[in-house]
Amino acid sequence: MLQAYTTEAQVGYYKAALVLAEFLWLAPKAVQSVMIQSASELWHRDRIDRITNLASKATRYTLLLTTLLAIGIAVLSAEFVPRYYGSEFEPTIAPLLLLLPGTVGFAVARPILSVSHARGDMRIMILATGAAATMNLLLNVALIPRFGIEGAAIATSLGYISLPLFHLWGAKRIGYNPLGDVRPVAVAITTVGTAAVLVGVTLGIEYAIPPTLLTIGIPFVGSLSIGATLVAFVLIPRWVSSSTRL
Template sequence: MDRSIVSGILSVSASKFIALVVGLLSKPLLARLLGPEQFGEYATVMAVQGIFMIFVSAGISDGVRKYVAEDRHEDGWKATVIGFYLRTATVLAIGGAIVLAGVTYSGFFATVFEPRFSSYFYLLVVLVITAQYWEFARKSLMGLGLERYSEPLKILYTISFPLVALPLIATGSGVIGAIIGQIVATALAAVGGLLLLHWRDSLRNVFHQPPDTFPRMEMVTFNSLSIALIFLLMSLYHIDILMLQGWIGGDQVGYYKAALEFAEFLWFAPLVLQTVFVHSTSELWSQGETERISQLAARATRYTFLLTAVMSIGIAALAADVIPVYWSYGMEPVGPLLLLLPGSLGFALARPILAISQGKGELRYPIAATGVAAVINLVLNLLLIPRYGMHGAAVATSSGYASMTVFHVWSARKIGFDPLADARIGRITLASLIAAVPIFALESAISSVIAVPYVGALPVSILIVPPLGLGLFLLAAIGVGALGVFELLEILTEFPDPIGSLSNTICRRLRRTEAESTTLE
């Protein structure tokens, strides 16, 4: 894999890992302080905000990330692209804020949900503006290849949110406190990002119109298609929450959101790849490097499947032990979580494939693929939620997620690359089945608990099963040929020291031994 891409992946991985750790610590506190019902209300409000921002952002984040990364021989190309998109982002943010304020004032949200939701959405008017600039700044820096700057901003946002929100919620602000936390966190990250862009001298064209040769229509077309694609993706993320809130409401929405949070742990590595691949492969597509793209896609699919498979097994094995301790919601979210895992694994595989397709800019096939999956998701949620509640939502959403893999493999082949060329699906599946038996047996055999201050009784299995399970899975994967020893070491050489240097030393010694053995023969 190209070292510049690996560098970007590691930069994004570091920020997402910190975000994951902060989330692991803060989300259960957020859920406990809000309680299941208010936690569900907060999830509903943020789901509406996520869908609304699709139209406000109008594909700006994907557009600026794609076009600023392209290698075009025009004077001031990158600065011109950033200036064009910043002007567009400003106009759309102001327009979106006015529209949201008007819809809230009309009583729409009070009628659809409850009267108290109006106060939530008035606050979202401010969040529309701060979130717009935050997303624009971060994606612009990424398009410039400056992940070393964009990712600390992600960390700033991740840490700022709980630092502001949790004290406000603890003093009785409830959902409003959580939304204020989002506003402050996105505002801080937005200001920091815009200052970094200004420091890089990339904002000098904000007040200048681009030249006549600037491809406005190409960008507008790409943005329009991006809106359709992102809307379909967001429907997969949020339609279940909105329908569950509208039809069932109460604690079930909070329990279901807790299950979703756990299932989405599978997306850690795929989200990293998806974040980096859009602008990285855009540059490769513009240079005609089709063969490198196909190799990259095949390898990314295999690594994603390996990692998400072992994570799925671990989460399934430990669900009954972890969820009551982590969420303090008892066993309620366990059933929906187990139903969500297969689909979440499928969605994980589709993410890098989708990002590479976006990098080329041909969005017709990705839109068609995502659209079919979104229709499946919508129809099943309509049929199953009224009858089965959160369990019906889990089955419907898992089915929609899983179908993403099938349809996006088809989409990729239509665009011109094959993500399954070296995916080794059968071997990874076999390794998963082999490793699952001892992992589940190990979890069942460990019944002891330890007392942890502020947590209570912590099952020992949570500490023992993950490292041993990972070791068992790697042995099984290497044994069946899903992963090579040298391949694993080469991946580890890209990690920071001491892991990188140690792996590099071992790799050199093994290659020297192999070369000497070949010479003797």
């Protein structure tokens, strides 16, 4: 559709954005492949409680890791994309930013997909995936003729975001809850805090240091921010709780 409504150059910019966005799927793909075997054994033993615990933990960590990586890519996109592809690929930045939320959604869907796949009920999986694909197709038809590669990015992103929602419905139909231990408040605090720190640091120092050092420094600052949030909102409360019980 992009080839029909835009130029070859625009198609190239969009493909470049897809490649960068899909880097976020490396860890979720590994989680998905590892979980199938474990989940198959648990389904065979009818351990629904363990399945829910496994799925919710994998979903939580996948959501947290992928969101933090997406924030890092978003913050560095203006510097990284021209250095990675060349200055002529600056139009790639806008569709990349639009694709990132959907890429996180697709990553979150992967642990749910693996657990449902291990159950062996393919009918529900096909229905859930088909609904997301249909939504993606309709959005592309509606948005690409009007907005070009930005419309394609929005359509794809919304389609990706719908995938975990449809598969959450499928998981509940199968009999487990992949959101049972997601801890949305802790995830939100960690991601929002890290985003605020990275955006603040970037705005404060982008004119004071060379772009190369900025590209190296942002991941370092992000790691420190994540570590500080982990200590403040996870480790200290657990230590206080343990001390109180003692």
